Amino acid sequence: MFSWTVVHDGKTPPPGEAVGPLERMSWGRTAGIGAQHVVAMFGATFVFPIVMGLDPNLAILFSGLCTILFLLIVKNKVPSYLGTSAAFVASVGAIRAQGGDSADVTGAILVAGLVLAVVGVLVHFAGAGMLKKLLPPAVTGGVVMLIGFNLAPVVADIYWPQDQWIALLTTIFLVMVAVLARGFWSRIAIALALVFGYLLSWFADSVFGQITSVTPTSNGEAIAHDRISLAGLGDAAWFGLPSGELADGVSAVHGPSFSLTFILLVLPGVIALIAENTGHVRAVADMTGDDLDPYMGRALGADGVATAFASLFGGAPTTTYAENIGVMSATRIYSTAAYYFAAAFAVVLGLCPKFGVLIAAIPGGVLGGITVVLYGMIGLIGAKIWVDNRVDFGNPVNMIPLAAGLIVGIGDVSLQITDDFVLSGIAFGTILLVVLYHLVNFREDDLAGGPTISRNLS
Known part of the structure; x- marks a missing residue:
């Protein structure tokens, strides 16, 4: 399982040639591809924990750990990276609206992860055909669509009003890069938009001074504040476990609590994860030419186990990432060895508190500009499921x-x-x-x- 065949004399393959899941280039080149995978997953992996009120540093850490767990369960046959899932964002908002805190959030998601793991076991023994009967494309597309579009008030009421002009400019930048840029650059459009919005906010603070707006911690009152606050950056250590408290007073690393009402709110996200994982495994199979149907149940179960594992310590839910599938599509390098490097890089970033302070300082306007695109895309993925499967x-x-x-x-x-x-x-x-x-x-x-x-x- 941990023996990759060296191909192309360890060099980058020539145009038209590929590197299979159980093959690799030289270790240096493989590590470089792993770094590309980190950049590709980076933006969404820590944006979604922020909008769910969870610790982004912890999410990055567990994305690495859970990717390794996933690869072990699928026996290195399905090259995928597990980043933060957006499937539960709307449900988390509903939990918080009903008075739930972060422990309630992670407890509900932990149960959803276990449910997904059970589904994976059933699919492994019964075959992938049972999924289509229980959750045909018409149903999964509808569920994914309502999850995405249910998030619209989050953008409209929380992020966009914090700095509407930064949000608008960030949206324009993200759309232009994602659509007009070529190859790898379009795949990391979210990360580039975060950098753009960050720099734009710093420029606005320097030239125009503070902005007066409502923030998530201002109790509904418009207050004057800097767009970017790096307080605590100097005191933060270079290396250490994520620590401190979340905005609701719960520790960043915490144990879950359980409520039936909140659990029912997040279970629809399991359907979205099933649709997402199934689509991703089939996309990888199309690219590699391998028959991965026998590993469909393992992939679903692995994602469920990984989500439950992360939630047990207060981490964010996970899912396979289309961004990383895009990197494979562009490079034709499918080596699972590269994903182990990517996971290791993510763990190192997650253990850097200074990095966590920088993430926490992302301005609300920047998040507004990015989430207005991301949430809409989640909804439209539901429509894409309908189109791809020719739902009548x-x-x-x-x-x-x-x-x-x-x-x-x-x-x-x-x-x-x-x-x-x-x-x-x-x-x-x-x-x-x-x-x-x-x-x-x-x-x-x-x-x-x-x-x-x-x-x-x-």
């Missing part, structure tokens, strides 16, 4: 149950079950979507291409 919306079996679930989830509709238990937003929308779909999908073949409500109304 001329069939009311697909359109009508999804329509109900999407409006309930995105509109944050609630269902009061008891005085202490309420289903709302993503949880209610997902349950309604899945249940309604399976109530009527036995008519799918009969109604394919038939009339729909939309046609009747038009």
Whole structure:
């Protein structure tokens, strides 16, 4: 498992040639590819912990540890990096809106990770076909869409108002780099946008002085503040475990607590992770030419175990990263040895408190500019699942149950079950979507291409 065949005499492969998962170049070149993977995952991996109120340094540390855990479970057959998952961001916002703290957040996500691990075991023994029957593309696309679009108020109410002009300029920069830049540069557009926004905010502080706006810690009042505050950077150590307190007073490294209400809020994220992991494994299989279906269950289970492991210590949830698949697509180097180097680099960064201070100082306006794109992309990935799988919306079996679930989830509709238990937003929308779909999908073949409500109304 830890014996990689040296190919191309250890040199970079010529155009058109590839390096397989169990092959490698020289150790120096392999380490260089690992560094590229770190840069590719970097932006989103610490942005999402920040918007979830968790410690970004801890997230970077566990992204490295969990990547190693993932590679071990899949026997180095599936080259992937595990960065921070966005699937739970909206659910975390709902938990905090209902009075939950960071321990409640990590406890709920830990249970979701264990559920995903169980799904992985079932898929491993029953085969990947069971997934498509239980969660067909119509359903997974709808769930992913409502998770992404449910995040719109986070941008509108929290990040964007902190500095609207920095947010707008950061958005423009991110869109232009992601679309117009070529190759590797477009893959690290988020990291480049963070640097751009950081420098722009520093320039604005130097030229225009403080800005007056509402911040997450100002209790709803507009206050004058610097866009960038590096207080504590000089006192922070170069090397050490993540420490200190989060914004809600919970220690950065903490144990989870459990609530059924909060657990139900995050379980829809499991469906998104199943869709994401399945798509990523198949994308890797297409690139490498390997049959990875026998490892589909291992990949799902590994991600679930990794998410539970990180959450046990207060870390952020994990998932396989499309950014790193993009690096492989651009370089045609699929060596899992490079991912071990990437994981080691991430662990070193996670053990640098000075690095953590720099991350924590990212201005709210910069986060607003980045998340307005990221959250929208999460929603549109749901639409991409529909398009890629040619979901027929001329069939009311697909359109009508999804329509109900999407409006309930995105509109944050609630269902009061008891005085202490309420289903709302993503949880209610997902349950309604899945249940309604399976109530009527036995008519799918009969109604394919038939009339729909939309046609009747038009």
